[in-house]
Amino acid sequence: MIERIKELQNEAEAAIEAAGGSEALEELRVRYLGRKAELPMMLRGVASLPPEQRSRVGREANIARQALEALIEGRSAQMHAAELDQQLARDTVDVTLPGTPAQPVGRLHVLTAMQRELEDIFLGLGFTVLEGPEVETVHYNFDALNHNPTHPARAKTDTFYVSDQVVLRTHTSPMQVRAMEAHPPPLYVVIPGRVYRPDSDATHTPQFHQIEGLAVDEDITLADLKGTLLAFAKIVFGDEREVRLRPHFFPFTEPSVEVDVSCFNCSGKGFMRDGSRCGLCKGEGWLEVLGAGEVDPNVYAYVPTTESNAPGYDPERVQGFAWGMGVERIAMLKHGIPDLRLYYENDVRFLEQFG
Amino acid sequence: MRVPLEWLLTYCDPGLDVAAIEERLTMTGTKVEAIHRHGVMSADGFVVGAVLSVEQHPNADRLRVCQVDVGPAQPAPGRPASPDGPATIVCGAPNVAAGQRVAVALPGAVMPDGTKLKAAKLRGIPSAGMILAEDEIQIGPGHEGIMVLDALAATGALGPDPRIEPGTPLGEVLPIATEVIELEITPNRPDCLGVYGVARELHAATGAPLAAEPWSEDPGTLGPLLGAEVDVLCPELCPRVTARIFENVRIAPSPPWLKARLTAAGQRPINNVVDITNYVMLLTGQPLHAFDLDRVAGGRLTVRRAHDGEQVVTLDGQQRTLDSEMVLIEDEDGPTSIAGLMGGSRSEVHEGTTRVLMxxxxxHGPSIHHASWGLGLRSEASSRFEKGLAPEQCMHAQVVAARLMLELCGATLAPGTVDVGGPFPEPAKITLRSAKVRSVLGVSVSLQREQEILRALGFQAEAAGEDLQVSVPPLRRNDVTREADLIEEVARIDGLERLPVTLPARRGAYGMLSETQRLRRRAVDALVGRGLYETVGWTFCPPTLADRLRLSAEHPWRSHAVELENPLSEDQALLRPTLLGSLLDSAARNSARGNGDLRLFEVGTVFIRDGAPGHDVDSVGVDVAQIAAETGVCERQALAVLLSGRQLPRTWGAAEPPSAGFFAAKGVLEALCDALRVQVDCTDARGRTDLDFLHPGRRALICGGGETIGWIGELHPLVAESYELQSGAGAPAGLELDLSKLLKLAQSAGESRAYSDLISFPELRRDLAVVLGEQVQAAQVLAAVRKAGGSLLADAEVFDVYSGPQVGAGNRSLALSLSFRVSDRTLSDEDVAPVQQRIVAALEELGGHLRG
Structure with missing residues (x-):
């Protein structure tokens, strides 16, 4: 009996070693360890053996069975690993093919992206964002902004009219007075929006976008304007930028200034390293970016004092600054966009480059 | 305004180069737009020559061969060294003659147009230079003959004692070169529309001395004038008229220096009298008009308002219709000119004029503004008058004109001056507080410096403690009326360039976006995340848009569109009532350029006349209802989407990815609403004629919060075709939403957010397939299921649709996924079974039965 166990074990071990695949191995498992196989039968028949043989045969048969099980297990794991390797090798792909596309992302329009960047700058400086109507009254667009009755901007060559007293706003400034009517000082707001003037050529489109700024408090100085716009210039055009204020004239600011930012293309030198004239600032070293000034006292006089803005805007008690900047112009400078009309063509090959 | 530098420097010469002058003027508020070179580039090679002899050219009737003494040979770049002695120069001018002193350009000289003169053979005769006519060195327009310097010198036109020896550099005799500064003069500064006004700015900006006012010595007299009268019938439009009489006037060309200045300033010399009026205007900023006194009928001018509808033929031969806000000047024979705009030919100065009425x-500025814009007559004079000049300037111009009339026209000045008008306002007295200067600018300027600046600018300024008592000169009367204006005067000369960099105190100010603004960014970002490109289209649209969109006559987009009074073109005559038009334009443009696979959206304002049916007013941020009441226009923010062509890129995994179409658009809508947590429904809109730009069977209204907030659908094939977009399967589709309403829904959805426990106990999921008549809409089915499901049913969705032989003709099968949940325990099959039975019963009521 014991000999037969050894014989079976040797025979099975040789067969397992020689098995060529997991199917053959499974066959061997059934043949040597299955319900009807000889070794398990022996184990089941142990009880019927004479008592002196029982324990020895039982032990030997058990050892043989466990050894075979372990061997099959090990051989099986070996084979699975090999078969998996083969499978994986067969599954090799051309890794240079393009990936399965996820939904590609879209893009914000460059004007929206620029507007958000500007809004965020001024939000960080403590300003709130307000919006206003694009169809405006002559009162808010001109009168309340201290434009005298013959100011050329009122002409039909310079302003779109919907009716005698209603225009498409020519700037975001009409919201200055609307904002002051609605809120008491201190007031810190920026007003982005679309504006309109009847010009159409390479450097003018009949619609464009501005961001107005207005800060009114007891003691806001022109130096504060300079600081605020310097922060803007550094964030948008780089940390080394400087700003300069140049006297100018606007009916609704006094003093009025135009604000130049030192040219980022030539670092304000006006010429490039190779000695050629800077093409961006045309050798000036400065780029004109916006108009600004201290709010003209006459503008405050157009703000009636009401419940919503009490104590109102008394020009002897409040002062502040305002500016208006062109979003298209700033995006043009920043991104080197050569022609205003590109903004409104919406060619996807343009759109995908920004935002 | 073009200011010849040479002219400017005669009144104020800071001894700076032109770049430094540019910088000082620009930084003090007189912006230099450009610097031009007028005349020759370099004076090298231009000399005085003496014509020794003139012979007929052997080979050309119209050419002469001249021997010209040009002085000793000079080293000049590019000129071949030549021995001393006369130069042979071929000349075509008819007036060249032996004995003349002439202007010569030698080989090597660079002409104003940049060409370098070379020694050349003219019809076989070598010519070593050119004898010059005045136009060739941009002194004047004349090209009939060469300039004869000795003849000019004899009339005094070259100034006292001109050196016209052969070889004298021409630049010492004639103004052949100057820089011209082109200035941007802001509309508040008509005083700088004259060279002397600019000189005063340069004086204040640099501290260099300013020459005495050119009108400080009057050769004439005030008091009554015999021989001419002026009546002013409308003093409110004509605050002052002055007139003087010049007799024995000899009309002749102006001297070269005057012609050169006029030419450099952009004016064309005509004759001495006309040139004097232009020259004086350019110097003082005050326009003048010279009448031939012998042609002023009755020797009397009347200034009056025109009658409404009065017709006048102007100098240019045009008949013009005036109104009573315009002013006419007439003599006894009727109107001779329109005040401030244009003279009449009848009384114009001409060659035979001997008596001039200056x-x-x-x-009144607004009246001139009204007339010049109304009649389309713009001139150097009208652009000065309309800005509002000081009446005191009249006599400035009279004085300078008188000096030049005597000097250049040999005229005699009749005693006396007509002077109608006045008295004029006393100078304004303004207190300038030093403390206020500091508080507005944020930097101090000393009292002494303030005083110095204001005086340099022509103000009187006396110290009074810490303040200045300032008196405003007449030329600045309109511009400087308040302390704020004086602060600007000080700041622009000294202060702006020294400003420190500070930030506002920002007491109580904090910056944040409003809820609506944040939600709008989220909406836009959701669309971008879904692969849509944002476009920015035109606010303007053509009236033909309504036709292209197949809108009925009553459609509010057609009947209540907002029209512009003065559009740039018919294509831009309306303000858009919908974003669809501009999106279609963008899509069509891309499609025509070979990019037909598009996912586009736009956020923008749409406009409709107030009171249009179905358009209530409601918007973001501002009180739009109130504004609509003010303007008659209701504007709202809209968001629109347009999809066309493939919606995903082609790939080796899916060679034909899904195209646009209704459900692609609806997927975008769902993503958008999901991002905003807004619940909307698409309701059947088959019968809605106001959506006839959409496919009749593939369109819906978008409803939320109990009202319609937009539309969605596939474009009608005829609309797609009209924009040359592909139609058919996966046709272009889009949607448009009232963004204000959508964001309002989002805002209220965000307000009531509180935690609910979806985690502690799992949900139980069941799928059902039900066969129903295909007329039963999915929304009906889900509504019935939800109602029957009660509180246990957490969610129900359609996840598959099948129609085909297995479910019978006219039927379809909807596969529903149901999930059940309660918050306090795990549900068992027994809990759900009765609910599921009720759901099945509800489906049967709709005519359905469970499948399989």
Missing amino acids: EVANW
């Missing part, structure tokens, strides 16, 4: 008037 009229210098001040006109």
Whole structure:
């Protein structure tokens, strides 16, 4: 009996070693360890053996069975690993093919992206964002902004009219007075929006976008304007930028200034390293970016004092600054966009480059 | 305004180069737009020559061969060294003659147009230079003959004692070169529309001395004038008229220096009298008009308002219709000119004029503005008058004109001056507080410096403690009326360039976006995340849009569109009532350029006349209802989407990815609403004629919060075709939403957010397939299921649709996924079974039965 166990074990071990695949191995498992196989039968028949043989045969048969099980297990794991390797090798792909596309992302329009960047700058400086109507009254667009009755901007060559007293706003400034009517000082707001003037050529489109700024408090100085716009210039055009204020004239600011930012293309030198004239600032070293000034006292006089803005805007008690900047112009400078009309063509090959 | 530098420097010469002058003027508020070179580039090679002899050219009737003494040979770049002695120069001018002193350009000289003169053979005769006519060195327009310097010198036109020896550099005799500064003069500064005004700015900006006012010595007299009268019937439009009479006037060309200055300033010399009026205007900023006194009928001018509808033929031969806000000047024979705009030919100065009536008037700016814009007559004079000149300037111009008339026209000045008008306002007295200067600018300027600046600018300024008592000169009367204006005067000369960099105190100010603004960014970002490109289209649209969109006559987009009074073109005549038009334009443009696979959206304002049916007013941020009441226009923010062609890129995994179409658009809508947590429904809109730009069977209204907030659908094939977009399967589809309403829904959805426990106990999921008549809409089915499901049913969705032989003709099968949940325990099959039975019963009521 014991000999037969050894014989079976040797025979099975040789067969397992020689098995060529997991199917053959499974066959061997059934043949040597299955319900009807000889070794398990022996184990089941142990009880019927004479008592002196029982324990020895039982032990030997058990050892043989466990050894075979372990061997099959090990051989099986070996084979699975090999078969998996083969499978994986067969599954090799051309890794240079393009990936399965996820939904590609879209893009914000460059004007929206620029507007958000500007809004965020001024939000960080403590300003709130307000919006206003694009169809405006002559009162808010001109009168309340201290434009005298013959100011050329009122002409039909310079302003779109919907009716005698209603225009498409020519700037975001009409919201200055609307904002002051609605809120008491201190007031810190920026007003982005679309504006309109009847010009159409390479450097003018009949619609464009501005961001107005207005800060009114007891003691806001022109130096504060300079600081605020310097922060803007550094964030948008780089940390080394400087700003300069140049006297100018606007009916609704006094003093009025135009604000130049030192040219980022030539670092304000006006010429490039190779000695050629800077093409961006045309050798000036400065780029004109916006108009600004201290709010003209006459503008405050157009703000009636009401419940919503009490104590109102008394020009002897409040002062502040305002500016208006062109979003298209700033995006043009920043991104080197050569022609205003590109903004409104919406060619996807343009759109995908920004935002 | 073009200011010849040479002219400017005669009044104020800071001894700076032109770049430094540019910088000082620009930084003090007189912006230099450009610097031009007028005349020759370099004076090298231009000399005085003496014509020794003139012979007929052997080979050309119209050419002469001249021997010209050009002085000793000079080293000049590019000129071949030549021995001393006369130069042979071929000349075509008819007036060249032996004995003349002439202007010569030698080989090597660079002409104003940049060409370098070379020694050349002219019809076989070598010519070593050119004898010059005045136009060739941009002194004047004349090209009939060469300039004869000795003849000019004899009349005094070259100034006292001109050196016209052969070889004298021409630049010492004639103004052949100057820089011209082109200035941007802001509309508040008409005083700088004259060279002397600019000189005063340069004086204040640099501290260099300013020459005495050119009108400080009057050769004439005030008091009554015999021989001419002026009546002013409308003093409110004509605050002042002055007039003087010049007799024995000899009309002749102006001297070269005057012609050169006029030419450099952009004016064309005509004759001495006309040139004097232009020259004086350019110097003082005050326009003048010279009448031939012998042609002023009755020797009397009347200034009056025109009658409404009065017709006048102007100098240019045009008949013009005036109104009573315009002013006419007439003599006894009727109107001779329109005040401030254009003279009449009848009384114009001409070659035979001997008696000149020099009229210098001040006109009401708004009236001139009205007339010049209304009649389309713009001129150097009208652009000065309309800005509002000071009446005091009239006599400035009279004085300078008188000096030049005597000097250049040999005229005699009749005693006396007509002077109608006045008295003029006393100078304004303004207190300038030093403390206020500091508080507005944020930097201090000393009292002494303030005083110095204001005096340099022509103000009187006396110290009074810490303040200045300032008196405003007449030329600045309109511009400087308040302390704020004086602060600007000080700041622009000294202060702006020294400003420190500070930030506002920002007491109580904090910056944040409003809820609506944040939600709008989220909406836009959701669309971008879904692969849509944002476009920015035109606000303007053509009236033909309504036709292209197949809109009925009553459609509010057609009947209540907002029209512009003065559009740039018919294509831009309306303000868009919908974003669809501009999106279609963008899509069509891309499609025509070979990019037909598009996912586009736009956020923008749409406009409709107030009171249009179905358009209530409601918007973001501002009180739009109130504004609509003010303007008659209701504007709202809209968001629109347009999809066309493939919606995903082609790939080796899916060679034909899904195209646009209704459900692609609806997927975008769902993503958008999901991002905003807004619940909307698409309701059947088959019968809605106002959506006829959409496919009749593939369109819906978008409803939320109990009202319609937009539309969605596939474009009608005829609309797609009209924009040359592909139609058919996966046709272009889009949607448009009232963004204000959508964001309002989002805002209220965000307000009531509180935690609910979806985690502690799992949900139980069941799928059902039900066969129903295909007329039963999915929304009906889900509504019935939800109602029957009660509180246990957490969610129900359609996840598959099948129609085909297995479910019978006219039927379809909807596969529903149901999930059940309660918050306090795990549900068992027994809990759900009765609910599921009720759901099945509800489906049966709709005519359905469970499948399989």
